[in-house]
Amino acid sequence: MQLKHVISTSQFDRPMLEKLFKLSDTMEKLHKSRKPSKLLAGKIMVTLFYEPSTRTRLSFETAMLKLGGQVISTENAAQFSSAIKGETLEDTIRIVSGYGDVVVMRHSQTGAAKIASGVSPVPFVNAGDGAGEHPTQALLDLYTIQKELGTLKGLTITLAGDLLYGRTAHSLIEFFSRLDGVTLNFVSPNKLRVPQEYLALLKKNSVSYTVTDDLDRTLGTSDVIYMTRVQKERFSSPEEYAKVKKYVINNAALKKMKKKSIIMHPLPRVTELAPEIDSDPRAAYFRQAQNGLYVRMALLKILLQ
Numbered sequence: 001m002q003l004k005h006v007i008s009t010s011q012f013d014r015p016m017l018e019k020l021f022k023l024s025d026t027m028e029k030l031h032k033s034r035k036p037s038k039l040l041a042g043k044i045m046v047t048l049f050y051e052p053s054t055r056t057r058l059s060f061e062t063a064m065l066k067l068g069g070q071v072i073s074t075e076n077a078a079q080f081s082s083a084i085k086g087e088t089l090e091d092t093i094r095i096v097s098g099y100g101d102v103v104v105m106r107h108s109q110t111g112a113a114k115i116a117s118g119v120s121p122v123p124f125v126n127a128g129d130g131a132g133e134h135p136t137q138a139l140l141d142l143y144t145i146q147k148e149l150g151t152l153k154g155l156t157i158t159l160a161g162d163l164l165y166g167r168t169a170h171s172l173i174e175f176f177s178r179l180d181g182v183t184l185n186f187v188s189p190n191k192l193r194v195p196q197e198y199l200a201l202l203k204k205n206s207v208s209y210t211v212t213d214d215l216d217r218t219l220g221t222s223d224v225i226y227m228t229r230v231q232k233e234r235f236s237s238p239e240e241y242a243k244v245k246k247y248v249i250n251n252a253a254l255k256k257m258k259k260k261s262i263i264m265h266p267l268p269r270v271t272e273l274a275p276e277i278d279s280d281p282r283a284a285y286f287r288q289a290q291n292g293l294y295v296r297m298a299l300l301k302i303l304l305q
């Protein structure tokens, strides 16, 4: 698989995805065997996170360590890197890409990943760029859907919550726009509607979709309910954030859902998923997060070998 940088899901077609899924299955076995691996011995991954993260950074770092590689990391790059002294992103990337064999970066600005990859001689991975994309999350989401439901085809998928700023949703929509027989429901408050450019993309590809602010209406027909957090940090004030409608999946909502369906969430959850649903077999979000490790192990192998 020819892959230099990972910036957007648009770089991945079906055959690439299938290869990635197969390799992710192998990585799960390797992880569960608890056997040390030397696959990426001698390689160094740089993680540069300008925004908070738990799963993305730690699963990438674990993935590298599991494959015998090493990690250098700045988990609060906005304050603890030279960005605070006024260094440009390009200069920072030029320097760290001279140290490591792969750079994984999260940044608060949409488009930062593209700029950074442009000056990186080594593989560069977008771990979230503002309200832009979060391709590795989308890849692990797709892997989870395939694993849980056995297919990506012919599904009705509901994306709910913050569809304006939610970069995980954006990356997924890009991929779904190229998928046969999928029906998408976009559920959000008016102010956080999915950007027009994504709807235009779906229209162009004749993918059927609905736009609503009523989550209830979609529960009974959805194979996947993908919840997202309303991203407080993207609002200008706490008052603005407080005004926006929030959605919750609780036991009452579960009753309206299909028996064979799944609830996903990139996490962290705030109030979107009531803890009372955690024990329901349809609650797939913790399994989804665990899959992140396997998909990122697979991606690192592809990028570095």
Ligand code: NCD
Binding pocket: 055, 056, 128, 134, 137, 167, 168, 228, 229, 231, 266, 267, 268
């Ligand atoms: C998401 C993100 O950072 O975009 N989290 C993640 O990577 N799992 C979603 C969020 O922060 O709400």
